[in-house]
Amino acid sequence: MSEHKTIDVAATQMLDRAKEIGFLTTFDRAKAQEPRCTFGNTGICCRICLQGPCRILPKKPGGNKGICGAADYTIVARNTVRYIAGGAAAHSDHGRHIAETLLHVAEGKLHDYKVTDPDKLVRVAKRIGVETEGRDVMAITKDVASAALAEFGRVDETQELTWINAYTDEKRLDLWRKTTIMPSGINLSLAQLLHQTHVGTDSDPVNIIFGGLKAALCDIDGQHLATDLSDILFGTGVPVVTEANLGAIKADKVNIALHGHNPLLSQMVVNAAKEMQDEAKAAGATGINLVGICCTGNEVLMREGVAIATNFATQELAVMTGAMDAMVVDVQCIMPSLRSAAECFHTKIVTTMPIMKIPGSYHFAFDEHNAINSAKEIIRLAIEAYKNRDASKVSIPEIKNTVVAGFSLESILNIFGKINPENPIRVLVDAIEAGEIKGIASLIGCNNLKGTHDQNHTAIAIELAKNDVFLLAGGCSAQAHALAGMMNGEAVKKYAGEGLKKFFARLNAAAGLTTELPLMFHTGSCVDYSRQQDLVNMLAKEMGVENHEVPYVVSAPEAMSEKAVAIGSWNVAYGNPTHVGVIAPTVGSQLVNDVVTKIAEDVFGGFFFWEPDALKASERLVEIIEERNWKNAMRK
Numbered sequence: 072m073s074e075h076k077t078i079d080v081a082a083t084q085m086l087d088r089a090k091e092i093g094f095l096t097t098f099d100r101a102k103a104q105e106p107r108c109t110f111g112n113t114g115i116c117c118r119i120c121l122q123g124p125c126r127i128l129p130k131k132p133g134g135n136k137g138i139c140g141a142a143d144y145t146i147v148a149r150n151t152v153r154y155i156a157g158g159a160a161a162h163s164d165h166g167r168h169i170a171e172t173l174l175h176v177a178e179g180k181l182h183d184y185k186v187t188d189p190d191k192l193v194r195v196a197k198r199i200g201v202e203t204e205g206r207d208v209m210a211i212t213k214d215v216a217s218a219a220l221a222e223f224g225r226v227d228e229t230q231e232l233t234w235i236n237a238y239t240d241e242k243r244l245d246l247w248r249k250t251t252i253m254p255s256g257i258n259l260s261l262a263q264l265l266h267q268t269h270v271g272t273d274s275d276p277v278n279i280i281f282g283g284l285k286a287a288l289c290d291i292d293g294q295h296l297a298t299d300l301s302d303i304l305f306g307t308g309v310p311v312v313t314e315a316n317l318g319a320i321k322a323d324k325v326n327i328a329l330h331g332h333n334p335l336l337s338q339m340v341v342n343a344a345k346e347m348q349d350e351a352k353a354a355g356a357t358g359i360n361l362v363g364i365c366c367t368g369n370e371v372l373m374r375e376g377v378a379i380a381t382n383f384a385t386q387e388l389a390v391m392t393g394a395m396d397a398m399v400v401d402v403q404c405i406m407p408s409l410r411s412a413a414e415c416f417h418t419k420i421v422t423t424m425p426i427m428k429i430p431g432s433y434h435f436a437f438d439e440h441n442a443i444n445s446a447k448e449i450i451r452l453a454i455e456a457y458k459n460r461d462a463s464k465v466s467i468p469e470i471k472n473t474v475v476a477g478f479s480l481e482s483i484l485n486i487f488g489k490i491n492p493e494n495p496i497r498v499l500v501d502a503i504e505a506g507e508i509k510g511i512a513s514l515i516g517c518n519n520l521k522g523t524h525d526q527n528h529t530a531i532a533i534e535l536a537k538n539d540v541f542l543l544a545g546g547c548s549a550q551a552h553a554l555a556g557m558m559n560g561e562a563v564k565k566y567a568g569e570g571l572k573k574f575f576a577r578l579n580a581a582a583g584l585t586t587e588l589p590l591m592f593h594t595g596s597c598v599d600y601s602r603q604q605d606l607v608n609m610l611a612k613e614m615g616v617e618n619h620e621v622p623y624v625v626s627a628p629e630a631m632s633e634k635a636v637a638i639g640s641w642n643v644a645y646g647n648p649t650h651v652g653v654i655a656p657t658v659g660s661q662l663v664n665d666v667v668t669k670i671a672e673d674v675f676g677g678f679f680f681w682e683p684d685a686l687k688a689s690e691r692l693v694e695i696i697e698e699r700n701w702k703n704a705m706r707k
């Protein structure tokens with residue numbers, strides 16, 4: 072009965088195939104976890120010390136608190152912010168790795184990387200206060216990379232993080248200072264949060280949540296610098312046309328999936344593959360075919376037009392095609408089960424980072440000092456694996472859809488600038504003020520098998536588009552839309568409301584692209600969500616309102632990872648209403664749940680809401696946008 076597991080037709084076919092060969096996928100494992108433990112599900116299971124696990128058992132004498140006396144609100148708050156710490160650590164460590172690489176480029180230690188976008192380098196340098204006048208590119212690069220690295224180790228609490236300071240307006244920064252959530256150093260804030268939530272330290276849920284928000288601001292800081300420096304190293308995305316879904320895997324080619332998050336290796340594999348087509352041909356294939364999964368896939372999609380194979384929940388199914396020769400993985404969101412999936416076929420799972428290994432899979436220690444050669448060796452592993460491919464086991468669903476992606480903030484503004492060269496952002500403001508579009512929504516986040524794979528992603532996008540909401544998308548959410556054939560001009564005709572259609576007609580007429588613009592603008596990986604926030608910051612300024620008054624909402628219908636909790640939390644701190652389509656493990660404490668869903672709005676203007684029903688969630692999102700528009704009109 073795979074039809075209820077996913078709405079994706081290709082994935083459904085592959086799930087049937089998994090069943091035939093007796094491979095239990097993540098969908099089977101999700102089912103095996105039912106029914107969930109209510110304590111864990113609502114956040115009232117405490118595993119912070121070795122006396123536990125403690126649960127809240129209100130009916131038992133002494134059971135309404137943990138052994139140490141921690142109440143439900145302390146336990147729920149601690150559990151929640153520890154998710155944020157995990158997420159912020161992952162995003163910012165990704166950023167640190169890119170910053171370190173950029174510094175080594177500036178120091179002449181790395182020869183396979185270079186500054187690909189010097190204009191962006193100068194823009195970033197100016198923003199963060201690095202002198203550019205009369206200086207050569209490498210000197211500026213060194214200062215920018217050093218400024219990024221300084222974000223991590225800073226321990227002087229009188230100083231503040233450079234990136235969020237440079238990109239956020241003064242009023243919001245002041246609010247963060249007043250609420251004591253302004254961080255000074257990333258490592259410091261994350262260490263402090265783990266300390267704060269240690270047994271017997273903080274039991275005040277509001278103070279704990281504010282500690283969590285401080286870590287969440289480290290998350291956006293690390294994300295922002297990761298995006299900026301990746302654009303500097305590899306180029307800033309421009310619109311590209313490519314395809315998505317398992318049909319992008321080619322039977323006659325050596326197929327390599329790039330999976331994970333970090334572009335440092337995947338970009339090198341893209342570069343190396345261009346030179347190695349003949350080696351693949353010598354092995355009997357017609358060439359090398361690269362496809363992407365999760366956010367590494369989004370990185371190389373944005374910059375190189377690499378096709379999307381699939382997203383998080385269905386990663387094992389790319390192996391089920393029998394034509395995946397190698398899956399090259401770096402960090403985050405890589406299922407350990409890939410190895411067992413690969414064992415049913417000839418597929419090589421290649422782990423590449425020192426902190427990410429899978430027992431029994433092949434580990435190739437990626438060396439940035441020898442990046443292109445490392446990438447070539449990995450491709451050769453795939454070519455060798457291809458020789459062992461069993462043609463009788465190949466079954467690729469003939470399903471793929473056209474995708475138009477590559478919407479960095481620069482490329483979005485470039486399109487708007489074709490209508491209003493003096494003030495590109497005005498184009499969006501005019502459309503909102505004229506009522507042509509109601510506002511903007513960011514569709515973000517993961518897959519979560521507590522619901523049907525990709526169903527709510529697409530349902531919410533369709534509802535919002537029908538209501539004339541201009542859509543941005545990233546991460547696995549963007550991939551859901553791409554897989555479903557919604558990230559192209561046809562989808563505008565099919566799903567957009569009349570106002571949104573008119574807006575697109577004007578944009579298409581001006582943009583001068585060889586393709587029509589898609590229903591949602593794909594801004595890249597999850598680490599790239601600062602692109603969305605920068606746009607919102609610009610909108611606020613142009614509209615003459617504060618961040619939390621912009622008709623903008625965020626929706627993560629299938630949030631899953633710790634990173635998603637961190638992202639949601641900084642969105643709230645920025646003033647953004649943030650929908651999450653799974654019931655969060657905060658509901659075990661009425662107090663904590665009220666703080667994040669209600670009180671947060673009084674303090675920051677942003678708040679969370681949990682709504683698993685796509686239609687109800689969409690209605691609420693549209694209502695919020697309309698209410699903000701109404702209030703803005705009243706203020707005039």
Ligand code: XCC
Nearest residue numbers: 366404516517546547597
């Ligand atoms: Fe979530 Fe980021 Fe992972 Fe996909 S890949 S499952 S964190 S949406 Ni970024």
